[in-house]
Amino acid sequence: MxxxxxxxxxxxxxxxxxxxxxxxxxxxxxxxxxxxxxxxxxxxxxxxxxxxxxxxxxxxxxxxxxxxxxxxxxxxxxxxxxxxxxxxxxxxxxxxxxxxxxxxxxxxxxxxxxxxxxxxxxxxxxxxxxxxxxxxxxxxxxxxxxxxxxxxxxxxxxxxILDYTMFRSTKMNRVLQNLGGIANMTAIPAGASINNVIAFDSGPANVVIDSCMVKLFNRPFDRNGAIAKQGIVIHDILHKLMQAKYFSTLPPKSCGREEFGRGYVDQFIALCRKHKAKDADIIATATALTAETVLHAYRRFVAPHLGLKAPGVRHTEYIVAGGGAKNAALMLMLQSGLEPLGVKIRMMDEFGIPxxxxxxxxxxxxxxxxxxxxxxxxxxxxxxxxxxxxxxxxxx
CATH class of the missing domain: 3.30.420.40 (ATPase, nucleotide binding domain)
Incomplete structure (x- = not known):
């Protein structure tokens, strides 16, 4: 060595x-x-x-x-x-x-x-x-x-490897959430060895939202979630999309544009149009899709790994990074889903990393x-x- x-x-x-x-x-x-x-x-x-x-x-x-x-x-x-x-x-x-x-x-x-x-x-x-x-x-x-x-x-x-090196704690559970094109999360139970870490891609983060923004508004992304805030989430579509096999597949797992790229976005927009969705509704639903896939992954795979058997458990920090952390509409959806579980959201910036x-x-x-x-x-x-x-x- x-x-x-x-x-x-x-x-x-x-x-x-x-x-x-x-x-x-x-x-x-x-x-x-x-x-x-x-x-x-x-x-x-x-x-x-x-x-x-x-x-x-x-x-x-x-x-x-x-x-x-x-x-x-x-x-x-x-x-x-x-x-x-x-x-x-x-x-x-x-x-x-x-x-x-x-x-x-x-x-x-x-x-x-x-x-x-x-x-x-x-x-x-x-x-x-x-x-x-x-x-x-x-x-x-x-x-x-x-x-x-x-x-x-x-x-x-x-x-x-970075999450474990910098953020493991003997006193609290930590979940490191990155919201780039794809959403990935790392779960580190309090006092865990590296062999007790789980991490995986939960699904799309910005990739579907951004592609919809380009197609519908000719903009590269939804700045601060402003368009999503103007729209209405189509929950029937959200429920249908959540039936996809990837979301229920056990970790380890990874994904990319191969699963959530151009073809997926074209089908997503077509599905929304069948429901007479306005452009802002499509962006709101795409944003809600990201939030729901993240929350589903947390509830189904991460919470049991951390030993969280019921709502109200304390001492779990949820540290968010990536471009999606700047999307206020997305962050509000995540906050609404995580806070009832006793999970505290923090930004990566608080730890000295932009x-x-x-x-x-x-x-x-x-x-x-x-x-x-x-x-x-x-x-x-x-x-x-x-x-x-x-x-x-x-x-x-």
Whole structure:
């Protein structure tokens, strides 16, 4: 094992929403407790130009893009990530020693499907790491999900290693909720070892809402939930959609645009139109779908794991991060569902990490672990057969 040392690491994340890139600079140091100490230095967000975002979204539909254009996009995103790290490092006047770059997920299939005579699970994140290494002059860790998938896991969620490192408590249960394109949650019972952590994707967070906003209002997202607040939730549709098999499937499980992408949104809008829904009603119902899938997952899978047998149990904190945390309509729905269960909602910002920086911090941590030959997955969360070292290192 490599001797552990303090390093400044840049975590680079571009999520399922495909709205842009977040770069987070952290100082990560070994600690006597065994878990590394993480100090946030700074974070910066970069929006994809409109044409690039449209191309990224199109690439998630394999029938709409040639192999040549897919390759070009892979290399173009490498340039985007390199530019983002360089600008962030210059702004904070600090040079990272290592980069952890998640890349842009184009396809993720965590469960096996028969292909050419054999069951196959697969994942694909693009953005050429060699460009970052060449431009920045530092090593890059990328392609984090593949090792967990090869070890029998779903390749997701990977953020639980950060959740456990930073947020475990001996005195209270904690649930870490990320509301990015997809909603994922990590449940850590009070005093739990890493083997007692569960984590999984509960379903859509912003992906359906944002896609509906683009189609109906030509806007990338519902700022502060303003449109959802004007609409009426169509509960008959909500009840029908909640019958989908994914929501009742036991963890570990993961999902993405493969389940909740363009085709799902087209069917969702068509279903709403049959109920004579106005545009604002469709956004309200999409927002309620996110809230209900999260609440259903909490009640069915998380509460029993935390030992919550009845309403009114205290000492459970529900810590929310991701772009969806800025959607006031969504947060009000979640609050209304969780507070009667004795669950206190807190924002990630209260813990010193900006709402949208969490995943960048997570991949900075995973890169640091990989560099030191340490595993970065949580088998109890992904379903992997063992802890594995994540990612591939590009030295240049």
């Amino acid at each position: 490599i001797k552990q040392k303090s390093m400044i690491v840049a975590g680079v994340m571009s999520g399922t929403s495909a709205d842009g890139v977040d770069v987070t600079l952290c100082r990560i140091s070994p600690a006597a407790s065994g878990s590394p100490h993480i100090q946030l230095i700074g974070t910066k967000a970069f929006q994809y130009p409109r044409a690039l975002r449209e191309t990224v979204l199109a690439s998630m539909d394999a029938k709409s893009m040639s192999v040549a254009d897919m390759s070009r996009l892979h290399w173009r995103l490498g340039e985007v990530y390199a530019d983002a790290v360089a600008v962030t490092a210059k702004q904070f006047k600090i040079k990272p020693a290592l980069v952890g770059c998640h890349g842009q997920t184009i396809y993720h299939q965590g469960t096996a499907t028969k292909y050419l005579g054999r069951p196959v699970r697969c994942t694909w994140q693009i953005g050429e790491a060699s460009i970052l290494t060449e431009r920045l002059g530092i090593p890059v860790v990328s392609d984090f999900r593949a090792a967990d998938l090869a070890a029998g896991g779903q390749g997701a969620p990977l953020v639980p 709402t949208q920086a969490k995943e960048g911090v997570a991949f900075a941590l995973m890169a640091w672990l990989t560099w030191h030959g340490l595993p970065g997955n949580v088998p109890a969360a992904t379903g992997a057969s063992r802890p594995v070292i994540l990612g591939k290192v590009t030295h240049g």
